Amino acid sequence: MDEVYKKALRHFYDTHRRMPSYGEFMPIIGFRSRASVFKLVARLVDERFIEKDKKGKLLPGSAWSGLRLLGLVEAGFPSPAEEDVGDKLSLDDYLIPARDASYMLRVKGDSMKDAGIIEGDMVIVERTNNAKVGSIVIAEVDGAWTMKYYRVKNGVPYLEAANAKYKDIHPKEGLIIAAVVRAVVRKYH
Amino acid sequence: MDEVYKKALRHFYDTHRRMPSYGEFMPIIGFRSRASVFKLVARLVDERFIEKDKKGKLLPGSAWSGLRLLGLVEAGFPSPAEEDVGDKLSLDDYLIPARDASYMLRVKGDSMKDAGIIEGDMVIVERTNNAKVGSIVIAEVDGAWTMKYYRVKNGVPYLEAANAKYKDIHPKEGLIIAAVVRAVVRKYH
DNA sequence: GAGTATAGCGAACATTTGTTCGCCGTGCAA
DNA sequence: TTGCACGGCGAACAAATGTTCGCTATACTC
Structure with missing residues (x-):
């Protein structure tokens, strides 16, 4: 039901990045009265296709x-x-926990391949100081940045790769952790 | 400059899923004249922090x-x-090529682990009939669905896992390909 | 000091906003 | 047939919309 109107609404939202007013939407779907649009919208709200503000403004349905x-x-x-x-x-909501503190990095090298992170992947990292043991972190070691597992043995933190080729890294001085890896993203072209 | 106002704008957009009008934004930032908000907005548009419609409506900046x-x-x-x-x-725009034909599946098993796809990952698949050779597909084999590489040898298509443990699959009848894997997504908890 | 740019205020403007009401035609069930 | 629900139309309403103008107070430069 009302499939044409739904498509028109989606199209407006995609191109204008906001929902239309009744007066704007009216000519688009060929109506000649805003009251008609008002009733149509009421139907679509009932179907939960769109939502309405306290102020009557239209909102995209939560499933959009x-x-x-x-x-x-x-x-x-x-x-x-x-x-x-x-x-x-x-995906934005699902993968990004803290938008302001999150960044995206492209992965180089194969040191984490057994963890399913391969060259060309993108990782979403969150800048934070309290990394949990066992999580994957971005850390500074001897002036360079790497991505590794964050481990602790006998109270001393160190880094471990997810690839037998690479040895554990036991930093001489303190371990500087810049960020924690929250998500991995890969796109095929 | 104007950092407080930017945060307030973002907050409004996050909670209301639309941009405020001048009258709505005015009390939030403690102004007493919509004209003041008008000038403030003009500044933020200059900075390209937000945008404006032809009709004067506010839009989130393209970097939001x-x-x-x-x-x-x-x-x-x-x-x-x-x-x-x-x-x-x-991420939504980056990872999802065709929104209407795309779905998300959770991965089970380790048959694609050498391709960096492990159990618990989410794959974004696009329903399409023309899979390219070498891409990862969702295919039906003997009544069950699996995710494998799509290969061709001597003109005959078959499926190959990314794990030496698994043998190639040469279907007796035709190969039914339901979808092509476009992206992989993994979230750490 | 004088001069000037800036940020906010308050009033005014023409339009547009969401909403309500009554009316009219069509289609369907009793 | 009668009755009724439904979808769209057109007019009307108060309230909110974006925008413009002139005013004031502060801050900064010469």
Whole structure:
């Protein structure tokens, strides 16, 4: 129902980066009264396709951004025709815990390949001082920055690669940890 | 300059999912005239922190969503204090080529671990019929779905795992490819 | 000192805003 | 047939919209 209007709304939001007012949306869908748009919107709000402010302003429905989240790979490929299969998920919201303190780095080298991080990947890191033992960190060792596991043995912190080729790094002085790796992202071209 | 106002704007946008009007923003930042907000906004537009419609409506600056993209890990960790270090990038835009045809699957098993895809990862797949040779696909083999490399030998397509433990799969009948893997995403908890 | 740029105030403006009301045609069920 | 629900139209409303103008007070330069 009302598929045409939904598409028009999405298109407006994509191109204008905001929701239309009733007066703006009216000519787009060929209506001649804002009251008609008002009723149409009421229907779409009922369907939870869009939302409304306290002030009556339109908001994109919470399912607009993000992807449908399906089951396991081996569980079979669900039909995309049926709606409401699984939740929707915005990657930005999902992967970025603290937006202001987060950065993205491109990975070079194969020192973390057994952890599933290979050259060309992007890692999302969060600048923080309190890294937990076992997490992957960006640390300074002898003037250079590397990405490694953060370990502790006998109360002394050190770094470990996820690749047998590389030895553990036991820094002479203190270990300077710049950031903790929160997520990994890889894109195929 | 105007850091407080920028934070307030961001906060409004995050909580309300839209930009404020001048009248709404006025009491928030403690102004008593919309004209003052008007001038403040003019400044922020000059700085390219926000943008304006043809109709005067406020829009989030194009750098609002996304992360600062920094250099290689080994290139050193740039100071986040200096602005304009690298481009900003929205993960949604970056990773999702065709929003309507894209889905997200959680990965089970270790058959693709040498390709850097391990159990618990999320893959973003795009439903399409024309998979390129060498790409990673979601395919149906003997009634079950798996994720493997799509290969061709002597004109005959088959599937190959990225793990020496698993043998190649040469389907008796045709190979049904449901989707192509476009991106991999992993989050640490 | 005088002069000047700047930031905020308050009033005014024409438009646009969301919303409500009554009306009219069409389609469907009783 | 009658009745009723539904979708769209057009007018009306108060309130909010973006914008302009002139005024004032502070801060800075010459």
